[in-house]
Amino acid sequence: MxxxxxxxxxxxxxxxxxxxxxxxxxxxxxxxxxxxxxxxxxxxxxxxxxxxxxxxxxxxxxxxxxxxxxxxxxxxxxxxxxxxxxxxxxxxxxxxxxxxxxxxxxxxxxxxxxxxxxxxxxxxxxxxxxxxxxxxxxxxxxxxxxxxxxxxxxxxxxxxxxxxxxxxxxxxxxxxxxxxxxxxxxxxxxxxxxxxxxxxxxxxxxxxxxxxxxxxxxxxxxxxxxxxxxxxxxxxxFSDINVLDGTVQGALTDTPFGQFLTPGMPEGAQVDIVIRPQHLKLDFDRAGQGPAPTVENGTAARAKVTRARYLGRESLVEFATDQGNITLNATVPGVFLPPAGTPMWLMLRRDRVFVFPRV
Structure with missing residues (x-):
């Protein structure tokens, strides 16, 4: 029973x-x-x-x-x-x-x-x-x-x-x-x-x-x-998020990180691509125009630091992307305070990203 x-x-x-x-x-x-x-x-x-x-x-x-x-x-x-x-x-x-x-x-x-x-x-x-x-x-x-x-x-x-x-x-x-x-x-x-x-x-x-x-x-x-x-x-x-908006074209949506698959979304639909700050990984773009680093199951976007703050257990770094001048936040464990204007690569894995229809 x-x-x-x-x-x-x-x-x-x-x-x-x-x-x-x-x-x-x-x-x-x-x-x-x-x-x-x-x-x-x-x-x-x-x-x-x-x-x-x-x-x-x-x-x-x-x-x-x-x-x-x-x-x-x-x-x-x-x-x-x-x-x-x-x-x-x-x-x-x-x-x-x-x-x-x-x-x-x-x-x-x-x-x-x-x-x-x-x-x-x-x-x-x-x-x-x-x-x-x-x-x-x-x-x-x-x-x-x-x-x-x-x-x-x-x-x-x-x-x-x-x-x-x-x-x-x-x-x-x-x-x-x-x-x-x-x-x-x-x-x-x-x-x-x-x-x-x-x-x-x-x-x-x-x-x-x-x-x-x-x-x-x-x-x-x-x-x-x-x-x-x-x-x-x-x-x-449940956490801070970064949101990229886009439009579905042929089951794909363009972003600074390349194209994202958006299967099941109708043609022309508006979508939100959600990225948590802790899922953005950083790499210095020392030459300013260097080749994009290789990312497992993902792509990289070039950006510049606009501000960095130390929060105790982690640092919050704010960026503006070169493509579209989109503002994104990344969190890094410990102390990481690059000066404003520092060129960097932002990387993410596509399996850590959420795609939702915009409401």
């Missing part, structure tokens, strides 16, 4: 004043899996989360937990009985309760009746020493750990997390995210995380649900979304 997904959402829709905010959204999250609703502000991520939590009502669609219907337009399990935990960016700890009582808040009988569960979770989030402290005595990172322990205390089947790390200093985020992920995996909780930060989604998620204007435009493993984006906007959401 097939085990049902821990969380299943089918054809969920929600509109405000006649304008669709969530439009026919469907997905599944398995036990122990972290799924991420990723997209820009206003795309419908938090509204989707609120409907699953039960604090907002969908216009149509169904929500299941472990194969059991918890909500449709006729039937609705109250939020407190859905076995769904919530964790938000402001942590929402009760300022008048000590850490132990915050963690025990959702448990019948409070701290005395649930001492073992509370102390176990505080130990696992490295907060045992603060069991009698109050929220105002804790740092942001410590409050986040307490909020996580409180969310997990009732053993929810599903945990919903809405931008839970955005209030933390950047230097704290990576460590706390990793600790949080490890604990959630141990608990076997299905996690639905909302964020607008691609780096956070790539770091935490087993699957990413990329949202735009109320729709899921692409979903899958982070590797697949990054390396096989569905369109130009999806490619640009």
């Amino acid at each position: 097939t085990t049902p997904p821990r969380l299943e959402v089918l054809n969920l829709t929600r509109a405000f004043d006649g304008a669709p905010v969530v439009d026919n959204v469907s997905f599944q999250v398995q036990a122990g899996q972290v799924a991420c609703l990723l997209g820009p502000s206003g795309c419908g991520k938090s509204t989707t989360l609120r409907m699953i939590a039960g604090v907002d009502m969908q216009d149509s669609g169904q929500i299941f937990v472990d194969g059991k219907l918890i909500c449709d337009t006729d039937f609705r399990v109250p939020p407190e009985r859905r076995a769904i935990g919530l964790m938000f960016q402001d942590f929402a700890l009760f300022p008048h309760l000590a850490v132990r009582d915050n963690v025990a808040f959702g448990l019948a009988g409070g701290f005395k009746a649930n001492r073992d569960r509370v102390t176990e979770l505080l130990d696992r989030v490295h907060m045992s020493a603060h069991i009698d402290s109050f929220p105002h005595e804790l740092s942001g990172g410590e409050q986040q750990r307490v909020a996580l322990a409180r969310a997990l205390a009732p053993r929810p089947r599903v945990l919903l997390m809405d931008e839970p790390f955005s209030g933390l200093d950047e230097r704290l985020r990576d460590g706390i995210r990793d600790e949080t992920l490890a604990l959630l995996k141990e608990e076997g909780t299905a996690v639905l995380l909302v964020t607008h930060e691609p780096h956070e989604a790539m770091r935490m998620a087993d699957q990413i649900l990329l949202m735009r204007k109320g729709n899921i435009v692409q979903q899958g493993a982070p590797y697949n979304l990054y390396n096989a984006p569905v369109d130009r906007l999806a490619a640009g959401f």
